[in-house]
Amino acid sequence: MLKLITLDLDNTLWNVTPTLIRAEKTLTIWVNNNVPEAKLFYQKENLISLRQQFNKQHPDKRHFPTTMRKTLLKQCFLQSGLSNRKAEETMEAAFSVFIKERNNIVFFPETLDILKTLSKQYPLIALTNGNADLSLIGINDFFTAHFSAESTGKPKPDTHMFTEALTATNNKAAHTLHIGDHPTEDIQAASSVGMHTMWFNQNQKKDSSLCNPTVEIHTLSDLLPEVEKIHQKKAKSL
Secondary structure, eight states: OOOEEEEOOBTTTBOHHHHHHHHHHHHHHHHHHHOGGGTTTSSHHHHHHHHHHHHHHOGGGTTOHHHHHHHHHHHHHHHTTOOHHHHHHHHHHHHHHHHHHHTOOOBOTTHHHHHHHHHHHSOEEEEESSOOOHHHHTOGGGOSEEEEHHHHSOOTTSTHHHHHHHHHHTOOGGGEEEEESOIIIIIIHHHHTTOEEEEEOTTOOSOOTTOOOSEEESSGGGHHHHHHHHHHHHHHHO
């Protein structure tokens, strides 16, 4: 039987792109209104340059979105002439504006019903490379735990996040299902540790050479029935 379900978040339970675009716009407006001296530096070209510098200096943190964004914000504020202390304080204020809007999520229509149903039957663990905050989003009660690239120090497709979920719940991979949208970061990585996998291939991507899921779905309305099929098949094999 299935005893644990792990879930990706961005682009699995919601479309993150419009959320990030809106959060970026909100942050830009805040910077322009509250730190006008930084307006000249909080521009696309300079941010790209600072991001490249960050990736070069901290290659092990290039997939840590919170660390990267805070570093870029502080650098912009330092460039604008703020003292180190003031730049740090302003960075924290600016980031709080961004992260609040970044977690103002518009769920896929089926998401909340899926979480309500699954959480009554299985422990659920969120596994994400992003910086979604389950409490800010309002879905923390559905989950037993939440592991991210920054909390574990390893972004998917590294398998560390998956093994952390198994250890936290004392479960085996053979009794675990991972659901996600990314063929490599989710499906290939989870499969490599022995988990069952469900690929939410919403856009019906053609290149799936690295992806061999237990089941593939194209709409979330198929998720619950397919979870039940995997559960029943697993139960019959015992």
